Amino acid sequence: MTGGFRWHPKARLFDALGRQIGPLPDGASVAEDTAQGLAQALGMPAFRLGATDDPAPVPTDVPVFETLTSGSTARPRRILRTQASWTASFAVNARFGIGPDARIAVLGRLVQSLALYGAVEGLHLGAEVRILDALRPDRQRKALSTQGISHLYATPAQLRLLAEGQGACPDLQVILVGGSKLDPALQALVQALAPNAVIREFYGAAEASFITLADDDTPDGSVGRAYPGVEIAVDAGEIWVKSPYLFIGYAGDPGSARWRDGWLSVGEMGRLQDGFLYLHGRAGRMVTVADQNVFPEEIEALLQALPGIRRAAVLPVADPKRGQVLVALVQGDPDQGTQIMARLRAELGPLKAPKALIWQEVWPTLPSGKTDLRALRAGLIWPV
Numbered sequence: 001m002t003g004g005f006r007w008h009p010k011a012r013l014f015d016a017l018g019r020q021i022g023p024l025p026d027g028a029s030v031a032e033d034t035a036q037g038l039a040q041a042l043g044m045p046a047f048r049l050g051a052t053d054d055p056a057p058v059p060t061d062v063p064v065f066e067t068l069t070s071g072s073t074a075r076p077r078r079i080l081r082t083q084a085s086w087t088a089s090f091a092v093n094a095r096f097g098i099g100p101d102a103r104i105a106v107l108g109r110l111v112q113s114l115a116l117y118g119a120v121e122g123l124h125l126g127a128e129v130r131i132l133d134a135l136r137p138d139r140q141r142k143a144l145s146t147q148g149i150s151h152l153y154a155t156p157a158q159l160r161l162l163a164e165g166q167g168a169c170p171d172l173q174v175i176l177v178g179g180s181k182l183d184p185a186l187q188a189l190v191q192a193l194a195p196n197a198v199i200r201e202f203y204g205a206a207e208a209s210f211i212t213l214a215d216d217d218t219p220d221g222s223v224g225r226a227y228p229g230v231e232i233a234v235d236a237g238e239i240w241v242k243s244p245y246l247f248i249g250y251a252g253d254p255g256s257a258r259w260r261d262g263w264l265s266v267g268e269m270g271r272l273q274d275g276f277l278y279l280h281g282r283a284g285r286m287v288t289v290a291d292q293n294v295f296p297e298e299i300e301a302l303l304q305a306l307p308g309i310r311r312a313a314v315l316p317v318a319d320p321k322r323g324q325v326l327v328a329l330v331q332g333d334p335d336q337g338t339q340i341m342a343r344l345r346a347e348l349g350p351l352k353a354p355k356a357l358i359w360q361e362v363w364p365t366l367p368s369g370k371t372d373l374r375a376l377r378a379g380l381i382w383p384v
Contacts, residue, residue, distance in 0.1 A: 003084035004063030005042055008126035010100040013039060013119075016134035016143075029056045033111035035131040038119060041065075050111035054078060054252060066251050067113040069206045070179070070368040079113070079206045080251040088244045089210055090121050092228050096174045096200070098151060100126040103171075105149045107140055107158045109133045112368040113206045114178050118153030127151070137161035141193070144169040152194075155179030156186060157369035160310065163189035172197040178204055179370055181223060181279075183305040202227065203279065205266045207257040209245035212277050222276040232277060239268045239277070256284060269295065287316045289325060290351050296326065299348065303328060306343060308336030311363050313371050314354060317382045328354035329376050331363050358384060 013021045015035035024039045031037030033049040041047035046057035048066035057066050063083040068076040090098075098104065104122035106129070108115035115133065122129040130147060132140045141162050144152065150173045154162070159177065163186065172194035182190065182201060190199060201214040203223035211232065214224030226232050230243040240263040247264075250257075256267045269286070270279040281295030288294070296314035303312035311331040319325040328344075337357050344353040364375035 003082065003087065004045065005065075005083050005087065005120055005124055007042055007123055008100070010126040011123040012128045013123060014128070014130045016130075016132050018147075033109050035110075038110055038116075038123075038131070042120065042123060048078070049116065057251065064248070067116055067206060068111055069255060070112065070366060070370050075253070076366075077253055077255040078251040079247050080249055081209075081247040085209060085245050085247065086117060086120065087124065088229070089227075090124055092210075093121060093176075094125055096151065096176070098122060098125050098127055102127040102151050103130070103147065103149050104128065104151045104153070105130045105132050105140075105144060105147075106153045107132055107162070108155065108369055109367040112366075113209075114153055114155060114368065117209075118176070122151075138165045141165040141167060141169065144172060150174070152176070152197075153178070155369040156182050157311075157365060157371065159190050159193075160186055163193050168192070169194045170196055175199045177201045179368065181301065183301060185305060185307075203277065205257075205268075207247045207255070207266050208241050208243070208264055209247075210243075211239075211241050219276055222273075222278050224277065225275050226277070232272065233263065234270065234272050237269045237271070237280070238265055238283065239270050239279075240265045287324060287326065289316075290322045292351055294326065294352050299326065299328070299344075299352070299354065302344070302347065303330065303340070306340055308333040308340060311360075311371065313373060313376050315373070315377055315380060317380070322351075326352070326354045327356050327358055327380075327382060329358045329360055329380065331360050334359045356384060358382075 007023045013035055021035050021039045027044045028040040029044055029047050030051055031040045031049055032051055037049050045063045046059040048057050067079050104127045106115040106118040110116045119129050132143055145167055148171045152175045175197050202210055203212045204210045210227040212224040213227045218224045233240045242263045258265050267283045269283055281297035285296050286293055299314045300312045303309050309330055309332045313329045314326050316324040317327055364372035366372050
């Protein structure tokens with residue numbers, strides 16, 4: 001299958017219970033998002049993991065597959081892409097040591113693109129792959145430590161849960177982080193978890209795959225330089241990309257990505273400076289407060305870097321004077337609320353600073369590990 005995924009002769013696949021699963025002869029174009037489902041689907045000319053009532057992917061003249069957007073602000077969308085759009089980056093990532101001597105783990109469900117990417121890349125390049133999504137974070141951490149995992153694909157949200165446990169993972173050599181940027185406090189926790197690991201953060205999207213990659217030279221606040229093979233342009237603050245890794249289109253309901261002369265935008269706003277990309281936030285989440293444009297993601301990043309905050313989400317609420325203002329839903333130590341609010345007002349000013357901290361005992365997350373903003377908004381009571 002030219003340009004398609006392959007099962008490398010040296011690759012091995014294990015589920016969360018440690019059971020080895022070989023290639024399954026009875027392939028399925030739609031399979032469960034499990035290790036067994038992956039073993040059924042890998043090698044098919046068209047497939048999707050995650051059995052739903054949606055139509056099965058239709059084979060084309062080149063191998064294709066479907067995955068999902070994260071769905072943090074809207075219902076997840078099905079993404080159709082060629083298998084070659086991922087194999088093109090496998091050769092780039094092989095420089096991280098991904099191959100027959102590597103042991104790779106993914107923490108999320110395979111229905112989401114980051115976990116699926118890590119698993120398929122490992123099998124394609126001949127690595128041992130462990131699917132750990134069925135385990136609690138403390139058991140995932142134990143598995144990483146006892147099974148000699150050398151490479152890990154994870155989101156910051158997954159790493160935050162992983163880092164709260166006990167015991168180091170000295171065999172980890174490379175941690176590939178996608179989904180959002182690590183704040184300094186979380187990065188220190190991850191480095192303590194894996195003292196011998198190199199942490200490599202990348203910025204991307206389900207529709208675009210890799211866009212940038214950060215390294216030791218990346219300035220604070222930046223998501224790095226363009227990933228090999230990627231061109232980046234910023235027009236009126238909107239980020240556009242061109243690369244061999246882009247998707248074909250949405251396989252169902254339309255999403256927010258837009259095409260223009262071969263360039264793709266997923267609605268992210270930011271700036272390029274000295275070759276490094278800096279993100280402001282999604283255009284769809286931008287809020288106007290007293291005639292000022294505010295990106296909640298920038299405030300969330302500030303919050304998550306403060307002592308006493310484990311998780312944070314910033315949402316707009318109606319206000320009779322200003323039209324709308326911001327509130328911060330947070331999880332952590334409420335005793336530090338006064339200091340946190342003072343820091344926010346000092347750094348952001350009275351208009352952009354959230355009007356209140358609303359402490360949450362339960363934090364809803366998506367299969368991708370990201371915060372479920374829709375669930376938070378549905379449970380928001382304002383004024384408190």
